Amino acid sequence: MKRIGVLTSGGDSPGMNAAIRAVVRKAIYHNLEVFGVFGGYSGLIAGNIKKLELGSVGDIIHRGGTMLYSARCEEFKTKEGQQKGIEQLKTKGIDGLVVIGGDGSYHGARALSEQGYPCIGIPGTIDNDIAGTQYTIGFDTAVNTVIDAVDKIRDTATSHERTFIIEVMGRNAGDIALWAGLAGGAETIIIPEEKYNMDEIAERLIKGHERGKRHSIIMVAEGVTTGMEFAKELEEATNFDTRVSVLGHMQRGGSPSAFDRVLASRFGSRAVELLLEGKGGRAVGIENNVVVDHDLNEILSTKHTVDLGIYKLSKELSI
Structure with a gap:
């Protein structure tokens, strides 16, 4: 192992740059050459690969997004596309690849590892929907972004005595809604992992209104329904005046939190160590504050689960 590559793929997440920085500097520390693949798997197929030095990753640890850019690539799902990528890596003499992204x-x-090309995965997604790790890079920052918005929305909800529906990202996972809902004091949290009962929600809101509560925050994960659809359903059940805020892609942006910077640094370092150990087809993660690694086949065949204890707690505290 003399040369390694690093790329980011799929949706960007805060902390990806910190992970890139860790990969580059850890590799150089061990006298490896490092090459950045620009534009994800599309850039790999196109041969958009450049050597990275210590200075290439200077002053990026605090920046959101990814300096290597990202893209989705349908061609790379084919054997032909994968072979094109491998040929590009071989042309540069790159012996192993670190891939930062999601599912x-x-x-x-x-796919690359199965064809004899060692790859290590680093979980970089705000959705926190990857098995084999308690946290993914960007999740903590995204939750804090949502909390900042919720705090502002609560001010206007209080002033106008309204019920606000806040739609958050997460694909088919409810982690962002769950964590932000609990931290933001939401009265109701709607997540894909638990079916909701509109009659129960309506009854809770009406009881709160009767005892003098004039506003409410409801957190809706995009994997369940849209904020507008939920608001329509709620208005029909309660006659309450509702407003909808869809936070959208602002959740992906911004400077990464200290937690995400440290997490990304630890993940990037371990990924390089695994390649130096001659391993491929692995993905790093964190469990009980210990950095671990699992077989990619195991990760991709295991369904991510949320902590339903947090969901239960949120319902107990929002009476």
């Missing part, structure tokens, strides 16, 4: 990125990394 789709991991499928690409596994």
